[in-house]
Amino acid sequence: MSNPRQLVLNLFIYPGGHHEAAWRYKGSSAERILDITYYQELAQRAEASKFDAIFFADGPALADNVRFAQRFRFEPITWLAAIAAVTKRIGLIATASTTYTEPYNLARLFASLDHLSKGRAGWNIVTTSAPQAAQNFGLPEHPPHHERYERAREYLDVISRLWDSWEDDALVNDPASGVFAETSKIHTLDHVGKHFRVRGPLNISRTPQGRPVYVQAGSSDDGRAFAARFAEAIFTAHQTLDSAKAFYADIKRQARSFDRGPDEIKILPGISPFIGSTQAEADRLQEEFNELIQPEYSLTQLRQMIGVDLTGYDLDGPVPRHLIDTASARGVASRFKLVVDIVDREKPTIRQLVQRLAGARGHWVIAGTPEKIADNIQAWFEGGAADGFNVMPPWLPGGFDVFAEQVVPILRKRGLFREGYTGTTLREHYGLARPASIYSNQVKAIA
Amino acid sequence: MSNPRQLVLNLFIYPGGHHEAAWRYKGSSAERILDITYYQELAQRAEASKFDAIFFADGPALADNVRFAQRFRFEPITWLAAIAAVTKRIGLIATASTTYTEPYNLARLFASLDHLSKGRAGWNIVTTSAPQAAQNFGLPEHPPHHERYERAREYLDVISRLWDSWEDDALVNDPASGVFAETSKIHTLDHVGKHFRVRGPLNISRTPQGRPVYVQAGSSDDGRAFAARFAEAIFTAHQTLDSAKAFYADIKRQARSFDRGPDEIKILPGISPFIGSTQAEADRLQEEFNELIQPEYSLTQLRQMIGVDLTGYDLDGPVPRHLIDTASARGVASRFKLVVDIVDREKPTIRQLVQRLAGARGHWVIAGTPEKIADNIQAWFEGGAADGFNVMPPWLPGGFDVFAEQVVPILRKRGLFREGYTGTTLREHYGLARPASIYSNQVKAIA
Numbered sequence: 001m002s003n004p005r006q007l008v009l010n011l012f013i014y015p016g017g018h019h020e021a022a023w024r025y026k027g028s029s030a031e032r033i034l035d036i037t038y039y040q041e042l043a044q045r046a047e048a049s050k051f052d053a054i055f056f057a058d059g060p061a062l063a064d065n066v067r068f069a070q071r072f073r074f075e076p077i078t079w080l081a082a083i084a085a086v087t088k089r090i091g092l093i094a095t096a097s098t099t100y101t102e103p104y105n106l107a108r109l110f111a112s113l114d115h116l117s118k119g120r121a122g123w124n125i126v127t128t129s130a131p132q133a134a135q136n137f138g139l140p141e142h143p144p145h146h147e148r149y150e151r152a153r154e155y156l157d158v159i160s161r162l163w164d165s166w167e168d169d170a171l172v173n174d175p176a177s178g179v180f181a182e183t184s185k186i187h188t189l190d191h192v193g194k195h196f197r198v199r200g201p202l203n204i205s206r207t208p209q210g211r212p213v214y215v216q217a218g219s220s221d222d223g224r225a226f227a228a229r230f231a232e233a234i235f236t237a238h239q240t241l242d243s244a245k246a247f248y249a250d251i252k253r254q255a256r257s258f259d260r261g262p263d264e265i266k267i268l269p270g271i272s273p274f275i276g277s278t279q280a281e282a283d284r285l286q287e288e289f290n291e292l293i294q295p296e297y298s299l300t301q302l303r304q305m306i307g308v309d310l311t312g313y314d315l316d317g318p319v320p321r322h323l324i325d326t327a328s329a330r331g332v333a334s335r336f337k338l339v340v341d342i343v344d345r346e347k348p349t350i351r352q353l354v355q356r357l358a359g360a361r362g363h364w365v366i367a368g369t370p371e372k373i374a375d376n377i378q379a380w381f382e383g384g385a386a387d388g389f390n391v392m393p394p395w396l397p398g399g400f401d402v403f404a405e406q407v408v409p410i411l412r413k414r415g416l417f418r419e420g421y422t423g424t425t426l427r428e429h430y431g432l433a434r435p436a437s438i439y440s441n442q443v444k445a446i447a
Numbered sequence: 448m449s450n451p452r453q454l455v456l457n458l459f460i461y462p463g464g465h466h467e468a469a470w471r472y473k474g475s476s477a478e479r480i481l482d483i484t485y486y487q488e489l490a491q492r493a494e495a496s497k498f499d500a501i502f503f504a505d506g507p508a509l510a511d512n513v514r515f516a517q518r519f520r521f522e523p524i525t526w527l528a529a530i531a532a533v534t535k536r537i538g539l540i541a542t543a544s545t546t547y548t549e550p551y552n553l554a555r556l557f558a559s560l561d562h563l564s565k566g567r568a569g570w571n572i573v574t575t576s577a578p579q580a581a582q583n584f585g586l587p588e589h590p591p592h593h594e595r596y597e598r599a600r601e602y603l604d605v606i607s608r609l610w611d612s613w614e615d616d617a618l619v620n621d622p623a624s625g626v627f628a629e630t631s632k633i634h635t636l637d638h639v640g641k642h643f644r645v646r647g648p649l650n651i652s653r654t655p656q657g658r659p660v661y662v663q664a665g666s667s668d669d670g671r672a673f674a675a676r677f678a679e680a681i682f683t684a685h686q687t688l689d690s691a692k693a694f695y696a697d698i699k700r701q702a703r704s705f706d707r708g709p710d711e712i713k714i715l716p717g718i719s720p721f722i723g724s725t726q727a728e729a730d731r732l733q734e735e736f737n738e739l740i741q742p743e744y745s746l747t748q749l750r751q752m753i754g755v756d757l758t759g760y761d762l763d764g765p766v767p768r769h770l771i772d773t774a775s776a777r778g779v780a781s782r783f784k785l786v787v788d789i790v791d792r793e794k795p796t797i798r799q800l801v802q803r804l805a806g807a808r809g810h811w812v813i814a815g816t817p818e819k820i821a822d823n824i825q826a827w828f829e830g831g832a833a834d835g836f837n838v839m840p841p842w843l844p845g846g847f848d849v850f851a852e853q854v855v856p857i858l859r860k861r862g863l864f865r866e867g868y869t870g871t872t873l874r875e876h877y878g879l880a881r882p883a884s885i886y887s888n889q890v891k892a893i894a
Binding site for chain 2: 023025028030033034036040060061063066067068070071072073074075077078079081082085086100102104105108109111112113115135136137138171173178180186196197198199201202204205294
């Protein structure tokens with residue numbers, strides 16, 4: 001039986017893989033992490049499996065725990081441009097910060113990516129949680145959460161209008177008449193707001209998708225409200241079906257208040273699967289990764305999530321729950337809640353908690369047979385918890401290959417995932433409409 | 448006879464070509480100007496001819512005379528990333544502004560381009576002359592020339608140290624020991640200056656070239672001083688051998704005062720050749736282009752160079768010299784001088800002046816046989832006027848093909864230009880040393 005509603009599947013690419021010790025695993029390609037052909041090949045494999053998109057995270061600062069993990073960052077838009085050149089269909093989603101970029105510059109970068117990829121660009125909109133970023137941009141301190149979202153809302157208003165500033169038929173490009181652009185269809189914004197003053201118009205014509213697909217990943221109250229209003233896809237971290245269902249229902253409900261239908265926002269939890277031909281084999285594989293964990297590193301990661309440094313505590317003793325309180329939560333608010341939930345639900349030792357989070361920085365880690373993975377995906381998809389998934393292989397490229405070869409065929413057999421692409425743009429893969437320019441049918445123009 | 452000193456040749460790519468009416472010429476590819484494969488093919492042709500580099504101009508604002516010419520801009524770094532993916536050797540030079548970008552962001556873009564191209568990135572450093580850019584970035588007005596260069600100097604200091612912040616051996620990436628980075632070899636800048644406060648370090652390891660090749664194009668007094676200090680290649684516009692020789696001597700002299708040898712700065716005038724099998728044929732070709740000129744457009748271009756609007760004057764009457772004085776010069780100072788020199792030397796009509804400048808926005812336009820073009824190139828190269836050229840074909844792709852097929856073989860026969868690449872990076876093509884990190888052998892580090 002074929003199912004008309006289809007899963008969205010993205011491949012979230014982290015250099016060596018999503019398990020924090022992946023780069024130490026024998027099957028990883030640690031030595032190729034700065035080689036663009038490694039990423040091009042990953043994208044080609046994901047495209048061969050008809051995935052919707054590949055996705056890169058980003059942040060404009062060096063993590064202070066880079067000593068023990070691959071915490072470097074290439075700039076993802078340039079990286080995706082090089083990947084676009086060797087792929088044809090797969091979507092290309094880059095993270096970029098509204099706090100540490102200028103809207104005119106970012107509008108240009110994504111417009112170029114969408115033009116050169118012929119409509120495959122997506123923008124994961126973040127406000128940047130790492131406080132050290134501020135020091136790279138001359139700010140006295142990292143702006144507080146609420147202020148970052150206030151700036152982000154104005155940013156979205158500005159950048160959307162920049163992408164709309166050339167109406168679709170403004171580009172005439174007619175050698176015979178000598179008219180290159182119909183300037184009555186190119187619009188200034190003349191935006192004057194609290195954070196930005198931007199005249200416009202953009203200096204390139206409207207892109208194949210009109211605008212890149214808007215993706216968002218914040219799960220705080222501000223983040224949810226922002227996502228419900230702007231996002232066309234949401235990346236989110238949930239450890240349980242119940243948590244994902246509650247989030248899913250909340251977002252779709254909030255979206256209604258902005259006159260947006262449930263199909264206009266794809267909710268995509270992360271999933272990091274350890275796959276084995278038996279449950280025992282999958283568990284052993286996961287155990288192999290956990291043995292490569294370096295606690296010096298893991299505890300710095302945990303500190304960033306909960307604001308408490310547990311260095312010096314007995315790794316095999318209980319998590320000192322009384323030290324963890326909301327007051328100390330900084331950075332990603334949703335991750336704090338997620339960790340506290342695990343501690344309260346599972347009462348882990350520090351080592352167990354660290355292993356739990358090492359899998360994919362708080363995302364859903366599942367170990368099992370291909371059937372079990374597929375069953376869970378189907379249960380979340382049909383149970384009101386997900387419109388698809390950000391697949392986060394524990395290691396790369398092998399961890400993706402196993403998923404593509406063993407799980408995807410099951411999903412296909414069940415009619416849940418496409419056999420082939422039906423469209424050419426990321427919007428078409430996601431089933432999203434191409435937005436009209438907000439200036440269409442308006443009078444004001446530059447000439 | 449082979450000549451040990453070799454010409455540098457870059458292909459400067461302007462969408463339809465460098466003549467302002469190129470896009471209206473029957474041989475142009477006007478319809479492909481937003482198609483990345485058009486630019487990829489041009490780069491591949493330049494690489495097949497063993498050119499040193501391709502080059503893109505840029506500016507963060509829409510030209511106000513876009514109605515009659517292809518005055519749009521794709522973002523060149525993303526564009527070059529997509530070109531890098533389908534080429535192996537040719538250098539990739541993008542223009543970017545120190546006035547309208549943040550050093551941390553730009554450092555990341557070029558570091559990624561240099562990594563993904565395996566050492567082929569070059570940065571044409573500009574301070575942006577178009578005053579309308581300020582309005583896209585919330586500035587009350589475009590900063591004056593001198594202030595832009597003051598910011599540029601501090602910018603260069605900051606961005607150079609960001610690119611140096613990981614010493615070459617800071618990246619360890621050793622799965623066995625679990626050490627990814629030797630943090631004693633990763634350095635903060637802790638820069639606090641008039642224009643920037645940047646802590647650093649950069650969030651990616653040092654690139655194949657250490658830093659992109661520094662290119663510069665300003666010819667004002669500030670521009671020359673800046674170039675003598677920082678530039679490794681200079682793009683410059685000259686109408687006559689004498690003008691080019693004076694510039695060449697001045698730059699190499701100023702460089703000495705910064706302890707830089709003459710070989711450390713390649714001086715590369717623009718050349719836009721109309722090529723025919725006879726002089727008459729070349730002249731006819733140029734005339735064909737001039738007939739496609741639209742005076743409505745040309746006069747706006749002229750106004751930007753000299754600060755005077757000649758609309759309404761008889762096109763076939765003399766240039767009203769008394770209206771043009773230094774006081775009204777705005778924008779690119781060197782272009783103003785160049786136009787005044789033409790007016791004083793040649794006493795052209797307005798139409799003749801417009802045609803003179805339509806060729807390549809003030810760069811050297813020459814019409815003749817392949818031998819004549821080669822003779823002139825050799826005369827400038829051996830006469831102390833040039834280390835090579837920025838080749839600016841009047842139209843593309845055909846205008847480049849003619850140069851590659853008819854002029855390059857003559858230059859090769861005379862031993863002036865390489866038969867094949869001997870290196871893999873742009874620095875190697877240009878014969879420039881790879882700079883050591885300024886932090887090498889220093890003590891201060893992040894941990």
